[in-house]
Amino acid sequence: MTAMAPTRTEPDLSFLLDHTSHVLRTRMSAELGEIGLTPRMHCVLVHALEQERTQAQLAEIGDMDKTTMVVTVDALEAAGLAERRPSSADRRARIIAVTEEGAKVAAKSQKIVDGVHENALASLPDDEREVLVRALNRLATGHLETPVESARPARRARQKG
DSSP: OOOOOOOOOSOOHHHHHHHHHHHHHHHHHHHHHTTTOOHHHHHHHHHHHHSOOBHHHHHHHTTOOHHHHHHHHHHHHHTTSEEEEEOSSOTTOEEEEEOHHHHHHHHHHHHHHHHHHHHHHHTSOHHHHHHHHHHHHHHHTTTTSSOOOOSSOOOOOOOOO
């Protein structure tokens, strides 16, 4: 005898959010790859340009572990887009400083990121775009703002930036 699957009573929100997020990330990666960046590299450049930030601060913003952050900054340094420098506020700390070339690349990569987002939203009818963004913002800053601690934590995409 074959067991019957339970009847779904709600839309599979987890699948919808995960699938669309995954596809958006793959598109972002492909387009940023055309200028030699990864989404993590873009995230570090943009947030390091906003204000003086340490590697640890940037890792937290980009939701990267220490190893991933070191590899990302190493790649940015090798490309001449960023460098580690002493902090002006705390001589014991080191910040990630964006080079002049890095600032130019960050401007280009931000246009790419904005274009990917714009294209995704453009696939919706006008009246649904604002509603979607408003609803997602409400979830991200409300009911789904804080992850729940669990004995078996869920894997999470490592990208915020």
